[in-house]
Amino acid sequence: RWVLSLECKGSRxxxxxLRRAVEVDFKDKHKSQGLYLLTTGIPDQETHTVSAYVAxxxxxxxxxxxxxxxxxTKGTEGSGIVPARYASPRETASAxxxxxxxANGRFHCFGEAGIxxxxxxxxxxxxxxxxxxxxxxxAFLVEALKQRS
Numbered sequence: 001r002w003v004l005s006l007e008c009k010g011s012r013x014x015x016x017x018l019r020r021a022v023e024v025d026f027k028d029k030h031k032s033q034g035l036y037l038l039t040t041g042i043p044d045q046e047t048h049t050v051s052a053y054v055a056x057x058x059x060x061x062x063x064x065x066x067x068x069x070x071x072x073t074k075g076t077e078g079s080g081i082v083p084a085r086y087a088s089p090r091e092t093a094s095a096x097x098x099x100x101x102x103a104n105g106r107f108h109c110f111g112e113a114g115i116x117x118x119x120x121x122x123x124x125x126x127x128x129x130x131x132x133x134x135x136x137x138x139a140f141l142v143e144a145l146k147q148r149s
Contacts, residue, residue: 012085014043014050018065022057034064034105039096040071042087047095055102065103067096071111093117 014037021035043050054065071089087095093109100107106119115121 012039012041012044015045015053018054018057022061022063033061034066037065037067039067039069042085042092042095043099044085047098050095051099051102054099058103058105063103064105065100066105067100067107069093069096069107069109071109071116 018035057063058065069092071093093107096109097107100119108118108120109116110118
């Protein structure tokens, strides 16, 4: 419920935010944890720098970083703040996929039109395909056994 009272604000200083979360908020906590980044754009820092830091931090804290990228259509970001670093939606998604891989996390991208990409949905679809293939093999074996009888 507390999340409903939050307001969007801040910058895209990803490393600063992650350092704060890890060095202050997660300090002295030893249980496995997950961190979700909700964002509309690429971090201010270069992707390779962020990925290297994320990989190191996530191993040290048994932490998974998951990214939810909300794809904003052009001209709808009304904050008037120009980001320190710009990337196209495709470049932004690619950068976050790299960061998520380094963090052993999951990537989700959605927008006003719906879900564009989701590791969770891809995993579910893969499981459904495996179940379908298994079911077809079972049906084939049952048919083969009926024909032998």
